[in-house]
Amino acid sequence: LHPGQFISSMWTKEWKTLLLRQWRSQRNLHTRIISEIMPTKESTLPTQPKVILKAVSPLPTYIQAWIHDFETNTPLGIINLDRKIFGSPIRKDLLQRVIVWQRDCLRQGTHSSKNRSEVRGTTRKWAAQKGRGKARVGTHRAPQFRGGGVAHGPKPRSHATDLPRKVQLFGLRSALATKFAQNQLVIVDNLKLKTHKTRDLLSILAETYDEIRSCIKKFAKSPCFNGR
Known part of the structure; x- marks a missing residue:
């Protein structure tokens, strides 16, 4: 017989059932061992209480x-200020970005110049096209001539730039923290005055606050103050 035919003749139904029973018994054994080791959905293990640790800052x-x-600039009492604002870290780079952003937004952008089409003058051809031995000239309002228009001159536009909102707020906090650390921040109870005159307000600022006195003197010498 051929070897293949001999093996096929030995592979009878009895051998198949015997091997199938052995395989099933081994599978059941592995399943029982795994079920004893791993808990099922019904059997729950005792849970330990969760401990949540929170970092507490020693500073108030x-x-x-x-x-x-x-x-009068006399102290009346003590007030509590938020440390996140008046005790925030000082960032010079963010302060510079905020100042540049504010000054860009304050620019009017009304500068304007006339180009060759807006300058007053005749529109006729200034010289003949040929026969002069010189460069051709179409109009005398060109930028290369005296009294002509401006090439690539400024036009009214907006100089405003964009800055993230978080950077704006962080710059404001840094400015307040800087002034508070330098003792240049004065906190008052209210701004009620007896009169509404600007002269009285300037006199109070000049007599009471030493830091503002020099600014008041410079402002008094300016022409917009008119000596009042």
Whole structure:
């Protein structure tokens, strides 16, 4: 017989059933062992309580500062200020970006110049096209002539730039924290005055606050103050 025929003749139904039973018994054994090791949905293990650790800052969440009277600059009491604002880190780079952004938004952008089509003058051809031995000239309002238009001159436009909102707020916090650290921030209870005259307000600022006195003197010498 051929070897293949001999093997096929030995592979009878009894051998198949015997091997199938052996394989099923081994599979059931592995399943039972795994079920004993791994818990099922019905059997629950005892759970341990979760411990949540939170970092607590040793510093208080506020900063104390004096509150003053506006007219006399006398201290009236103590006020608590938010440390996130008046104690925030000072970032010079963000301050520079915020200042540039503010100054860009304040620019009027009304500069304007006339081009060759807006300059007043005749539209006739200034010289003959040929026969002169010189360069051809179409109009005398060209930029290369005296009294002509301006080439690529400025036109009214907006100089405003974009800055993220978070950078704006961080720059404001840095400015307030800087002034507070330099003792140049005065906190008053209210801004009520007896009169509405600007002269009285300037006198209060010049007599009460030493930091503003020099600014008042410079402003008094300016022509827009008119000596009042």
